[in-house]
Amino acid sequence: MSGAAIGSHLPRASLSRGLGTPGKLTGRGGGQASCRSGPSRRPLREAASQGWVGWGADAAAADAVRSVWGKGRHRGWHSETMAPQNLSTFCLLLLYFIGAVIAGRDFYKILGVPRSASIKDIKKAYRKLALQLHPDRNPDDPRAQEKFQDLGAAYEVLSDSEKRKQYDAYGEEGLKDGHQSSHGDIFSHFFGDFGFMFGGTPRQQDRNIPRGSDIIVDLEVTLEEVYAGNFVEVVRNKPVARQAPGKRKCNCRQEMRTTQLGPGRFQMTQEVVCDECPNVKLVNEERTLEVEIEPGVRDGMEYPFIGEGEPHVDGEPGDLRFRIKVVKHPIFERRGDDLYTNVTISLVESLVGFDMDVTHLDGHKVHISRDKITRPGAKLWKKGEGLPNFDNNNIKGSLIITFDVDFPKEQLTEEAREGEGYSVCMWCVCVCVCVCVCVCV
């Protein structure tokens, strides 16, 4: 960490927290020279006024300075009161501070992913953290809003390949545009319009407010996706109720009206009576949604997007739910968390043993070897090579391989009979020789 190189006598923990990697300062080392020739030394005020740095980074940097100074060595900013060695310390600190402010936030740290994380890992991390850090979920945390904003900014940059390249090269400062979409937008990509109503609380007044229809979409999922997880991007084009000029009739109902025809004579008639409401019209709007296919997901599980269903002019929109449908795989069969597959071995292999690799769903090879006789229909259990368990991805099921022996189709000729026996014998000899050689070497 460059923090160690520059100010090792300073409490490192407080400096590094929240400031991330001040990329600009790497390799410059300490010393007075860096004070002058360091990265573009802008006064603090200018750095703070750049929209994208925002008050978040400012506060974080201010926090850091406060925490360092607060360790009992409180010094003013007036240079005339400082001794020369303290001046250099101060200079370095100022440089570090400015560099940190300029460098901005460490998006990778905010999301908790390594710099080499794939887009899938980034989406997964965002989704998990967004649920945890949402301000509605953390009413007691004064910094919840700020943390949530940071999270949104981090996702916005790292999920866009262009912006991520710029960020990797130049830090937050190097980003060309400011943050375009509001964080609310990003959040609703993963959870729908009313996604903030998560947390298990069913929507209140379910019966009083009329609701639009729910839509259930079957989402076909391959076993490869069940093994490794995936994100499916979907464009939702839906009618949305918008204000329109004028009024409209709403809450129409039948009522009995009594009219007087004459003295003592009344007539009851049915009438349709409506209220007046502000006029609404339905306008089609589009947004992108991200459906996460979590590893180990089971058939029939649903991923809801609150409020993304059909609208209701007098009430709330219904929900959109994606229902997982796992499609048949040509090679593997799923039973719970276990995978079943068949492997065909030759007659020779069934008698003398074999050594082979089975390619798994994500391409990694599962090595199986046997040196005993393998009967047709024999099963081999490979623990930990099945599918990840949905509730705990670290637990994996097993891979069960059933062996089928490829018997020759036609009858063996006399020659072949001799040959087969001979070749088996030769094979055994060769194997033994090789094994001996390997052992000796």
Place this chain on the structure above:
Amino acid sequence: MWSAGRGVAAGAALLGLLLGLLAPGSGATKSGAGLVTCGSVLKLFNTQHRVRLHSHDIKYGSGSGQQSVTGVEASDDANSYWRIRGDSKGGCPRGSPVRCGQAVRLTHVLTGKNLHTHHFPSPLSNNQEVSAFGEDGEGDDLDLWMVRCSGQHWERQAAVRFQHMGTSVFLSVTGEQYGSPIRGQLEVHGMPSANTHNTWKAMEGIFIKPSVDPSAGHDEL
């Protein structure tokens, strides 16, 4: 004068050509975001009569007596959602764009029946009856419709036609209205010729973005 005119015309032609080359180029960089893919759920809008393809749990009173298919004006009816699927051999994995000329099945989301037509007369106009048939998305060969469009793939903004694979009729609306119990809904039927009555456009829906899915169809194993 003549040469100047020629120069202007040539310049205009060149500009037009350049724009023509650029436009699909920019469309391509959008990586086909506006394509309809298999697995998507959408509403089909008849451009001439401005109704959406619709079905419900009401059977025809004549003809085959199967579940009826109509056209409705409302844009917020969940019964207008249809799912685009390939044929029963599984040739269209999730996220693969539908090609012009590809045979698809349209499965009604809420009832699980497929858009279907056969040699029965339609109740109002005496064209070919279009119904919803099958169970849980599985029907028969008369559920296949060919997407007729210009270009390579079915684009969301494009007006396309649906031609039945078995009987060659086009999915159409000509404006006949039903009475009670489905007052105001229009008749949907099959017509032998392609005309303005049988162009449809994808409207509201849940469109799965096109993906080059490497896991689907890994033949090297």
